[in-house]
Amino acid sequence: MLKAYQQQNGGLKGVTIGQDDILPADAIWLDLLNPTLEERRKVDQTLGLEMPTRADMEEIEISSRLYEEGHNLFMTAMVLAQTDTENPTSDAVTFVLTPERLVTARYIDPQPFRTYALRCDRAIINVGRADLVFMQILDAIVDRMADILEKTGxxxxxxxxxxxxVNASKMKTGDFQGILRRLGHKHGLTSKMRESLLTIGRMLTFMTQSLDNKSQKDVRAxxxxxxxxxxSLQDQSNFVATKLSYLQDATLGLINSEQNNIIKIMSVAAMVFLPPTLFASIWGMNFRAMPELAEWWGYPLSIVVMIISAVLPYLFFKRRGWL
Structure with a gap:
C-alpha cells in the first residue's frame, strides 16, 4: 500500500495511491507499507530514487543501512511492533529523507506509525517540511519505546x-517454570528493544554528521x-537486561534448591529404611542355627531392633546437622 500525505486544510492528509494514480507533486510524506514492485517503481521513477529492496533493508552492515546519495539520506533502523502480544517482533524500516519529501518503506505496522497517521488524518499534524515529519515520527517511535521499557521494568x-x-518456599517447580517463561518473554522483548535503540542511535549519529550546516537549527536541536x-533509554534497557539475567539465575538456583530438597528427602528415606531392611534380610534367611526364631520373644525383638536401627542413624545425622 502506498499513501501520500500532503498539506490540506491546516494539516497533513493521507491519500491512498492506486495503481493508475499519479503521485501528488506536493506530497511531503510517502509511506510504503508492504509495497508491491509496481509501487516501488512508481516512487523510484517519480522521485528519481532507487529504493532499497527488502533484502537490502535486512543487511546488517552499517554501509548498507546508512548512506547518502546526492542530497538524499537513506537510513534503516529496526522498529518494534506487536509489543502488546505474546510474540513481539521487530523489523527494518527504511527512511529516505530528501530536501522536499520523506519516504518510508516498511513491512510491519508499528503503533507509532498508526498513531502518527491517525493524527495526520485528524488534522492534528501541521508541518510543511519533510525533515520535521521525520523528526515527529522518530519522536513517536522513541516515546513508544520509553513506554514499553517502563512497563517492562x-x-x-x-x-x-x-x-x-516469603511464600517462595511454597512454590513448586511448575511455578518456577512459569516464572522462567515470563522472564524469557521479557528478555526477548528487551533484546529487541536494545537492538532497535542501537540502530536508531546510529541513525541519529549519521543524521548529525550529514545534516550539519545543511539543515535548519530546529532540526539539529x-x-x-x-x-x-x-x-538514556539504552542505559535503562541495559539495567533491565542485567536484572533479568540475575532473576533468571536466581530462579534456576531456586529450582536446583527444590530438587536438592527432594533428593535429600529420598536419601533420608533410604537411610532410615536400609538398617531395618538389613535385619529383616538376616532373620528372613531361616537357617536352623537361629534359635531366636523359635522363641516367643523373637518376633517382638526383631521389631524393636529394626525400629532402633532406623531411629539411631536418623538422630545421628540430625545431630550432625546433615538433615
Missing part, C-alpha cells in the same frame, strides 16, 4: 517480588534531544 519488579517473597533520549 514494572513487570520485572513484580516478577522479582514473586521470586523473593531536535536531533540532539533525540540522541540524549535514546542514550
Amino acid at each position: 514494572g513487570d520485572v519488579e513484580i516478577i522479582s517480588a514473586e521470586i523473593f517473597t 531536535h536531533v540532539k534531544t533525540l540522541v540524549r533520549d535514546v542514550q
Whole structure:
C-alpha cells in the first residue's frame, strides 16, 4: 500500500495511491507499507530514487543501512511492533529523507506509525517540511519505546517480588517454570528493544554528521534531544537486561534448591529404611542355627531392633546437622 500525505486544510492528509494514480507533486510524506514492485517503481521513477529492496533493508552492515546519495539520506533502523502480544517482533524500516519529501518503506505496522497517521488524518499534524515529519515520527517511535521499557521494568519488579517473597518456599517447580517463561518473554522483548535503540542511535549519529550546516537549527536541536533520549533509554534497557539475567539465575538456583530438597528427602528415606531392611534380610534367611526364631520373644525383638536401627542413624545425622 502506498499513501501520500500532503498539506490540506491546516494539516497533513493521507491519500491512498492506486495503481493508475499519479503521485501528488506536493506530497511531503510517502509511506510504503508492504509495497508491491509496481509501487516501488512508481516512487523510484517519480522521485528519481532507487529504493532499497527488502533484502537490502535486512543487511546488517552499517554501509548498507546508512548512506547518502546526492542530497538524499537513506537510513534503516529496526522498529518494534506487536509489543502488546505474546510474540513481539521487530523489523527494518527504511527512511529516505530528501530536501522536499520523506519516504518510508516498511513491512510491519508499528503503533507509532498508526498513531502518527491517525493524527495526520485528524488534522492534528501541521508541518510543511519533510525533515520535521521525520523528526515527529522518530519522536513517536522513541516515546513508544520509553513506554514499553517502563512497563517492562514494572513487570520485572513484580516478577522479582514473586521470586523473593516469603511464600517462595511454597512454590513448586511448575511455578518456577512459569516464572522462567515470563522472564524469557521479557528478555526477548528487551533484546529487541536494545537492538532497535542501537540502530536508531546510529541513525541519529549519521543524521548529525550529514545534516550539519545543511539543515535548519530546529532540526539539529531536535536531533540532539533525540540522541540524549535514546542514550538514556539504552542505559535503562541495559539495567533491565542485567536484572533479568540475575532473576533468571536466581530462579534456576531456586529450582536446583527444590530438587536438592527432594533428593535429600529420598536419601533420608533410604537411610532410615536400609538398617531395618538389613535385619529383616538376616532373620528372613531361616537357617536352623537361629534359635531366636523359635522363641516367643523373637518376633517382638526383631521389631524393636529394626525400629532402633532406623531411629539411631536418623538422630545421628540430625545431630550432625546433615538433615
